[in-house]
Amino acid sequence: MAGAAAVLHGTADHAARFESKAATREPGLVKWGLIALALSFFAFFLLLPLIAVFVEAFRKGWETYFNALVDPDAVSAIKLTLLAAAISVPLNLVFGVAAAWSITKFDFRGKHFLITLIDLPFSVSPVVSGLIYVLVFGAQGWFGPWLSDNDVKVIFAVPGIVLATVFVTFPFVARELIPLMEAQGKEEEEAAVVLGARGWQVFWHVTLPNVKWGLMYGVILCNARAMGEFGAVSVVSGHIRGYTNTMPLHVEILYNEYQFAAAFAVASVLALLAIVTLVIKVWVERQAGKAATVSEDE
Amino acid sequence: MASSTSFRVLPGFGLSLGYTLGYLSLIVLIPLAAVFFKAGSLGFDHFWDAATSPRVLASYRLSFGASLIAAGINAVFGLMLAWVLVRYSFPGKRLVDAQVDLPFALPTAVAGIALTALYAKNGWIGSLLEPLGIKVAFTPLGVLVALVFIGLPFVVRTVQPILEDLDTEYEEAAVSLGANRWQAFRHVVFPTLFPALLTGFALAFARAVGEYGSVIFIAGNIPMVSEITPLMIITRLEQYDYAGATAVAVVMLIFSFLLLLIINGLQAWTAKRTGRAR
Numbered sequence: 001m002a003g004a005a006a007v008l009h010g011t012a013d014h015a016a017r018f019e020s021k022a023a024t025r026e027p028g029l030v031k032w033g034l035i036a037l038a039l040s041f042f043a044f045f046l047l048l049p050l051i052a053v054f055v056e057a058f059r060k061g062w063e064t065y066f067n068a069l070v071d072p073d074a075v076s077a078i079k080l081t082l083l084a085a086a087i088s089v090p091l092n093l094v095f096g097v098a099a100a101w102s103i104t105k106f107d108f109r110g111k112h113f114l115i116t117l118i119d120l121p122f123s124v125s126p127v128v129s130g131l132i133y134v135l136v137f138g139a140q141g142w143f144g145p146w147l148s149d150n151d152v153k154v155i156f157a158v159p160g161i162v163l164a165t166v167f168v169t170f171p172f173v174a175r176e177l178i179p180l181m182e183a184q185g186k187e188e189e190e191a192a193v194v195l196g197a198r199g200w201q202v203f204w205h206v207t208l209p210n211v212k213w214g215l216m217y218g219v220i221l222c223n224a225r226a227m228g229e230f231g232a233v234s235v236v237s238g239h240i241r242g243y244t245n246t247m248p249l250h251v252e253i254l255y256n257e258y259q260f261a262a263a264f265a266v267a268s269v270l271a272l273l274a275i276v277t278l279v280i281k282v283w284v285e286r287q288a289g290k291a292a293t294v295s296e297d298e
Numbered sequence: 299m300a301s302s303t304s305f306r307v308l309p310g311f312g313l314s315l316g317y318t319l320g321y322l323s324l325i326v327l328i329p330l331a332a333v334f335f336k337a338g339s340l341g342f343d344h345f346w347d348a349a350t351s352p353r354v355l356a357s358y359r360l361s362f363g364a365s366l367i368a369a370g371i372n373a374v375f376g377l378m379l380a381w382v383l384v385r386y387s388f389p390g391k392r393l394v395d396a397q398v399d400l401p402f403a404l405p406t407a408v409a410g411i412a413l414t415a416l417y418a419k420n421g422w423i424g425s426l427l428e429p430l431g432i433k434v435a436f437t438p439l440g441v442l443v444a445l446v447f448i449g450l451p452f453v454v455r456t457v458q459p460i461l462e463d464l465d466t467e468y469e470e471a472a473v474s475l476g477a478n479r480w481q482a483f484r485h486v487v488f489p490t491l492f493p494a495l496l497t498g499f500a501l502a503f504a505r506a507v508g509e510y511g512s513v514i515f516i517a518g519n520i521p522m523v524s525e526i527t528p529l530m531i532i533t534r535l536e537q538y539d540y541a542g543a544t545a546v547a548v549v550m551l552i553f554s555f556l557l558l559l560i561i562n563g564l565q566a567w568t569a570k571r572t573g574r575a576r
Contacts, residue, residue, distance in 0.1 A: 013387070014461075014462050015384065015391075021466050023469045023470040023472075023482070024385070024469045026479055030479075034378060035382050035388055037378060038375065038379045038381075038382040039382075039394065041375045041379065042394055042397075044423070045443075045450060046397055046447075046450070048422065048423070049409060049413055049447065050397075050412070052421075053408060053412045056412075056415050095322075098313075098314040098321075099314070101310060102315035102318050105310075106306060106308070106311045106315070116558065116562060118322065120330070123504055123557065123558045124551065124554055125507070125508025125509075125510065125547075125554070126406075126508065126510050126511070126528070127510050127528035127529075127531045128508070128531065128547045131531060131543060131544070131547050132329040132330055132333055134535065134540070135332040135333060135336050135544065136328070136329050138540075142332060167329070189307075189308055190308060193307050193309070194307070199309040199310050202308070202309075221402065221403075224402070224403045227405070228403075228408070229405070230405060230406050230407040230510065231406070231510035231528065234510075234532070235531075248405045249407075251405075251408065251411065252407055252515075255515065264411065264415075267408040267412070270404070270407075270408045271408055273403075273405075274400065274403035274404040274405070277403040278396050278400065278403055279396075281396070281399065281403075282392075282396045
């Protein structure tokens with residue numbers, strides 16, 4: 001899974017197993033030295049930036065913070081971000097399920113090549129992801145003249161933002177489901193068909209319950225990226241205030257205008273979204289871990 | 299496998315594969331092809347001039363150089379973090395483990411302005427480095443800091459599962475044969491981890507080369523000094539130089555595809571070495 005985010009795995013604590021044996025245990029000094037070093041690195045690169053967002057956001061007090069969020073341009077940026085996510089996540093969810101179904105339940109030639117193609121958007125720079133749509137739909141692009149004749153705007157308009165978001169979040173759900181459904185095999189589904197279940201019944205009652213946690217995991221990662229995408233959206237947006245600005249783009253504009261407190265206020269909402277994403281992610285991992293333990297016990 | 303017969307019990311093959319291929323073509327393949335068509339229409343000389351102008355060459359050096367160094371730093375500290383998270387118990391471990399994924403979840407623009415605030419000369423970290431004469435924000439060093447941030451989870455999350463799956467008996471055997479702890483790590487644990495570590499390194503490197511949002515705020519974007527390659531594409535687009543932007547994009551795309559092939563190979567190697575499914 002080139003460039004992909006983490007694949008769902010259990011949360012069992014392995015430390016006890018290693019720490020209980022002399023052969024896999026380090027002297028206290030080495031152990032605590034390593035912990036101290038790893039945690040300082042963690043603090044500098046992962047903890048401090050997150051804290052800084054909130055400290056900077058409240059530097060000028062609650063009022064500035066609140067005003068930054070109810071500003072009409074901020075509100076329209078929040079709406080556009082929600083719209084882009086509301087379109088791209090369901091589209092890529094349906095695609096992910098279809099792709100995983102065809103790849104894991106049937107045998108055909110070129111399967112691995114197809115998986116590599118699905119991965120492509122992860123290995124393309126966000127800026128290039130935006131550029132490809134400019135070359136297709138922009139004024140000088142393939143469909144540019146036709147679009148302007150028919151008075152349809154894609155680039156520097158909302159459809160372009162949605163398209164770029166769909167592209168960068170394309171593989172998330174498929175990438176979670178394919179390994180999971182591969183591991184589940186197809187015996188259960190085949191048994192259901194033999195017992196008389198029809199296509200959708202097999203999917204709803206047999207496949208879906210088995211993969212629901214992985215599916216949810218893919219959806220939340222997809223959503224986080226959809227709401228946070230910057231580079232690709234930046235290329236196709238044209239930065240028209242109140243019209244084609246998403247939240248990350250609004251942060252950039254405020255920051256470049258030296259309205260730091262306002263920029264960090266909007267950024268803090270996105271940071272909160274990231275924290276919620278991580279919390280749901282841990283919860284899903286725990287549920288998946290429980291489900292796996294139960295099915296092992298059976 | 300029993301499924302190699304041509305008889306299919308399950309329904310929906312034509313529908314799901316057809317939908318997959320159609321959607322993949324519309325969203326990914328056809329737009330990507332547009333870049334190569336555009337580049338093809340430039341003619342080789344024009345393409346070559348646009349892809350190798352001095353300012354663009356300087357951006358390649360920075361982007362690839364800083365990405366390599368950042369991936370190297372991530373390989374060292376990512377391995378250390380994964381090791382600490384798997385092998386030891388300490389207070390707050392679950393929280394640390396969860397937060398390793400922050401760069402995946404935090405929008406890159408937010409990371410960019412947060413890192414800039416920290417490393418600017420009046421920032422929490424920048425003000426400590428300033429008396430030492432070290433400037434981070436608005437220099438190539440700032441680019442490096444941002445790339446370390448976004449690449450870290452790739453190394454931790456590829457190495458961690460391999461470390462968790464490792465049986466204690468190999469190290470016990472090494473110790474019973476007289477190896478000390480370091481020798482056991484160096485000759486028993488590390489070779490098992492190595493393919494995964496290299497995969498994590500390559501993933502972090504691939505991500506870093508294309509990264510835009512977290513870098514542009516802290517980089518300062520000084521021509522010939524701290525401009526990254528994705529920024530060159532943006533700059534040319536802003537000047538309506540679509541041909542020039544396309545030429546740079548093609549160079550980046552070819553590089554991404556090569557790296558994707560290498561990473562696929564590395565993952566196959568990891569799977570073979572550790573017996574884990576891909």
